[in-house]
Structures are given as structure tokens and as C-alpha cells.
Amino acid sequence: MLKYLAHRLLIMIPTLLAISLIVFVIIQLPPGDYLTSYINELQSQGEAVDEAKIAFLREQYGLDKPWWQQYLVWLFGMLQGDFGFSFEHNQPVSEVVGDRLWLSFLVSFTTILFTWAVAFPIGVYSATHQYSWGDYSLSFLGFLGLATPNFLLALVLLYLANRWFGTSVGGLMDDQFIGQPWSWAKFLSVLEHLWVPVVVIGTSGTAGMIRRLRANLLDELQRQYVVTGRAKGLKPRKLLIKYPLRMSLNPFIADIGNLLPQVISGAVIVSVVLSLPTTGPMLLRALQSQDMYLAGSFLMFLSLLTVIGVFISDVLLAILDPRIRLGGGTTR
Amino acid sequence: MKYRHSIRTIFQDYLRAGAGLAVTGVPILLLPSMKPISLALIVIFLLFVVYTISLLLKHASVIEIHGTGLAVCGPMHRTILWRDLEGLRLKYFSTRRDGAHGWMQLIVKGPNAKIRIESTLNGFTDIVNVAVNAAEKKGLILSSTTLRNLELLEVKTDMSTACSGSP
Numbered sequence: 001m002l003k004y005l006a007h008r009l010l011i012m013i014p015t016l017l018a019i020s021l022i023v024f025v026i027i028q029l030p031p032g033d034y035l036t037s038y039i040n041e042l043q044s045q046g047e048a049v050d051e052a053k054i055a056f057l058r059e060q061y062g063l064d065k066p067w068w069q070q071y072l073v074w075l076f077g078m079l080q081g082d083f084g085f086s087f088e089h090n091q092p093v094s095e096v097v098g099d100r101l102w103l104s105f106l107v108s109f110t111t112i113l114f115t116w117a118v119a120f121p122i123g124v125y126s127a128t129h130q131y132s133w134g135d136y137s138l139s140f141l142g143f144l145g146l147a148t149p150n151f152l153l154a155l156v157l158l159y160l161a162n163r164w165f166g167t168s169v170g171g172l173m174d175d176q177f178i179g180q181p182w183s184w185a186k187f188l189s190v191l192e193h194l195w196v197p198v199v200v201i202g203t204s205g206t207a208g209m210i211r212r213l214r215a216n217l218l219d220e221l222q223r224q225y226v227v228t229g230r231a232k233g234l235k236p237r238k239l240l241i242k243y244p245l246r247m248s249l250n251p252f253i254a255d256i257g258n259l260l261p262q263v264i265s266g267a268v269i270v271s272v273v274l275s276l277p278t279t280g281p282m283l284l285r286a287l288q289s290q291d292m293y294l295a296g297s298f299l300m301f302l303s304l305l306t307v308i309g310v311f312i313s314d315v316l317l318a319i320l321d322p323r324i325r326l327g328g329g330t331t332r
Numbered sequence: 333m334k335y336r337h338s339i340r341t342i343f344q345d346y347l348r349a350g351a352g353l354a355v356t357g358v359p360i361l362l363l364p365s366m367k368p369i370s371l372a373l374i375v376i377f378l379l380f381v382v383y384t385i386s387l388l389l390k391h392a393s394v395i396e397i398h399g400t401g402l403a404v405c406g407p408m409h410r411t412i413l414w415r416d417l418e419g420l421r422l423k424y425f426s427t428r429r430d431g432a433h434g435w436m437q438l439i440v441k442g443p444n445a446k447i448r449i450e451s452t453l454n455g456f457t458d459i460v461n462v463a464v465n466a467a468e469k470k471g472l473i474l475s476s477t478t479l480r481n482l483e484l485l486e487v488k489t490d491m492s493t494a495c496s497g498s499p
Contacts, residue, residue, distance in 0.1 A: 001425075002386055002427040003383070003386075003425070003435070003450070004427070005379060005382040006349065006352055006379065006380060006382075007348065007427045008427050009379070010348055012426055013355050079359050079369070080363055080369075081363075082361070194426065225476075239345075240427060318425055320424060322423035322424050322477060322481075
């Protein structure tokens with residue numbers, strides 16, 4: 001296992017370097033830079049552009065240097081915990097992001113927990129009670145969840161909460177706590193608001209997971225070893241938990257790699273609709289305004305989450321089921 | 333019979349360990365102050381230190397197999413007698429998506445010791461054959477993963493036919 005961990009970690013390093021290069025090149029691809037967007041904005045508002053000031057800013061932000069020099073400065077800065085400077089906010093990226101990163105983490109992990117906590121028992125019930133009324137009803141709900149866009153569900157919840165309870169469920173905390181230091185009251189306020197984005201973002205994931213778990217488990221339950229176990233008198237619950245359920249979990253574990261970044265990047269539109277102070281809307285704005293260090297740092301963060309997620313799922317799969325897969329082979 | 337790792341087979345692992353130590357160690361030295369990224373790098377660096385030590389131990393060890401048991405001779409001496417054999421597992425690891433270019437690990441468990449042997453060792457299949465025979469004589473039940481890996485290593489067992497269709 002130690003050898004596997006060492007090999008796997010070594011693969012992550014060139015992967016992240018390649019991603020950082022691709023991210024930087026893609027951000028540089030659109031014509032112009034942040035300052036040209038800024039000049040266009042000023043001109044469209046009929047304001048005068050001070051050429052000397054623009055030249056000064058271009059030199060100060062390092063935009064006059066070749067792209068590869070800008071990339072190296074950004075890369076070595078990131079290694080030292082300096083993610084660059086946000087042109088639009090006129091602050092270091094780490095300060096601009098601030099609490100948003102932790103709030104995004106909170107929303108993401110609560111959503112993952114919610115998804116698993118709901119999907120797991122329902123998926124198992126649907127598979128073990130195939131074609132029962134319960135299975136049909138839950139499958140119907142699952143399809144409904146899959147078919148409903150997250151932003152639409154967010155809009156419906158906003159309307160219903162406002163119409164029936166006279167409250168706004170937008171945001172992640174009450175207005176008086178925005179920009180304030182963390183306190184117990186602020187934490188409680190976040191918990192109070194958290195359920196709406198968690199339900200909205202988690203619904204489609206839950207529905208998809210129920211369908212997959214049901215299908216995987218049904219496949220396993222029809223295998224010969226389950227029939228043999230049943231014939232030998234193994235208790236149904238023990239037989240279910242010890243073998244088929246364990247085997248049907250493999251796709252879930254393999255999916256962790258996609259789950260981590262998906263929950264953050266996939267929630268951008270919901271975050272806009274629900275006015276959530278998470279990273280999604282900020283990333284969108286940074287990409288629109290070509291705020292390259294802010295956008296680049298966000299994209300690197302999402303990539304890092306993907307790489308870490310894939311690493312976790314690979315290690316868990318290697319621990320749970322270290323067997324030769326189809327198409328594989330050994331080398332001596 | 334005695335088996336040992338040749339320098340050629342272990343050389344690539346030494347290179348990887350060196351690369352891991354360099355890639356994580358240099359940024360730790362360059363970082364101006366302790367930050368979350370430094371902690372992550374220190375953890376990974378320590379893992380590579382442990383990996384390097386394990387490689388050195390593996391390189392200095394000789395695997396001995398005889399009628400009565402299996403022994404690792406070297407800095408970490410261990411012996412497992414076949415009559416005391418408690419468990420046997422054969423694992424397969426690959427870092428590639430298609431599962432190719434991986435390696436196997438045989439884990440033999442005794443009452444007081446556990447011996448891990450990797451497929452990079454010359455004569456690995458011979459050792460697996462002897463160990464599986466001993467496990468069958470003891471009546472040990474092998475896991476479905478082990479049976480599947482044995483099957484693909486072309487090591488015949490009595491249990492592999494009995495457990496077809498298992499997970």
C-alpha cells in the first residue's frame with residue numbers, strides 16, 4: 001500500500017503542473033487583458049482614459065511581461081501561499097476569497113452528506129423491494145429530482161418561503177452577520193439558512209445516486225454467490241450487507257473524484273439565484289472581467305479538488321478491492 | 333530456495349523515492365513561513381521518507397522458502413511456519429485507469445508475523461504457488477479477490493472452481 005501511495009502521489013505532481021499551465025493558457029486566450037476590459041468599460045460610460053495611468057497599472061500588475069513569465073510568477077507564488085492579486089477588487093486573491101472558500105466547503109460537504117444519507121437507504125430499499133409500491137413511489141420521486149433543474153427548484157423554494165412564511169431564504173446568514181467576525185450567533189444563523197441550498201443542490205445528486213445504487217445492487221443480488229449464500233442459510237440482512245452491498249459501493253467510491261469539484265462548480269447558478277456568498281458567483285464574475293489571477297486561482301482550486309478526489313477514490317478502491325480489472329496486467 | 337530483489341528491479345523505485353523527496357522537500361525549505369500548504373508537503377515528505385526506508389529494508393532482505401515455512405532474512409527478520417499459517421492474500425495495485433502495468437503483493441500471515449512480498453521479486457510466482465499449496469493444506473478460505481488474482485496469475489487452486497461467480 002505504501003508503494004501504491006508513493007506512486008499515486010508522484011503522479012499528482014505533474015498532473016497539477018500540467019493543469020496549472022492549461023488553466024493559465026486558457027485564461028490568456030481571449031484577446032486583451034483585464035486592463036483592456038477596464039478601458040472598454042470606461043469608454044462605454046463616456047469617461048476619459050488616462051493612458052499614463054493605464055501604462056503604470058500594466059507595469060505594476062506585470063501585464064507587460066511575456067505570458068510565460070507571468071505564469072512562473074503565479075506558479076511560484078502559489079507554492080508559497082500567494083495566489084496573486086485581484087485586479088477588480090484591488091486586493092490579494094486570498095483576502096478577496098476570504099470566508100467564501102470555507103462557506104463553499106460547508107455547503108459542499110453538507111450536500112454530500114445529505115445526498116448519501118438520503119440516497120443510500122432509499123437505493124437499498126428500492127433494490128431489495130423491486131417492483132413494490134415503495135419502489136415505484138421512490139423511483140418516481142427520483143425521476144422527478146433528476147428532471148428538475150436546481151435553479152428552478154431554488155426559485156420555487158424562494159417563492160413558497162416568501163408566500164407562505166413571509167421570509168427570505170436567500171443567502172447563507174442573516175444580513176446583520178455579513179462581514180462580521182465569526183460568533184456562535186453567526187454560526188447558528190448559517191445553520192438556519194443552510195438547509196435550502198443543501199436540499200436544492202443535493203436533490204439531483206440524490207436522485208442520480210438512488211438510481212445507480214438500485215441498479216448496481218440489483219445486478220449483484222442476481223449473482224450466483226448470493227443464491228448460494230441464501231441456500232446455505234445466511235441471514236438475509238447479513239448476506240446483503242457483507243457481500244452485494246459492499247460490491248455495489250465501488251462505483252460510489254470511484255465517483256468521489258468527480259463529486260468534490262462538481263458540487264462547488266455545479267452550484268454556480270443556484271448560488272446566484274439564492275444569493276449565496278460562495279465561490280461560484282465570484283468565479284463567474286472573475287472570468288467575465290478577465291481578472292486572471294482570481295479566476296486562475298479558483299480554477300486551480302477546483303482542479304486540486306478533482307485530483308484529491310480521484311486520489312481518495314483510488315486509494316479507497318485499492319483498499320476495498322485490490323483485484324486485477326479487465327484489460328489490466330502485471331509487470332515484474 | 334533464496335530470492336532477492338535485484339538492483340535493476342528496485343532501481344526505478346529508488347528513483348521515484350528520490351523524486352518524491354526532492355519535489356516535496358525543496359518547497360518546504362523555500363517556503364518563508366508555516367502555512368497549510370507546508371503542513372501538507374511535510375506529511376507527503378514524511379511518507380516518502382518511510383517509503384525510502386522500506387525500500388532500503390526490502391533491498392537488504394532475502395526471502396527464503398523451504399519445506400517448513402517462509403522466512404525474511406535481513407534487518408527485519410521474520411519466519412512463518414506453514415503449519416502456523418493463518419492467512420494468505422494476494423492483492424493487485426495499478427495506478428493506471430485501465431489497470432495495466434501494476435504489481436502484485438502477497439501477504440502471508442502467521443501468529444506473530446506478517447510477510448509482504450511484491451511481484452518485483454524474482455521468482456514471485458514460485459513463492460505464491462508454494463504459499464497457496466500450504467494454505468490449501470491448512471484449509472484456509474481465500475477471499476474472492478485473492479482467488480481472482482490467483483486465477484489471472486495462472487496459479488491453480490481447488491477453491492477457484494468452487495467459488496466461480498463470487499464477487
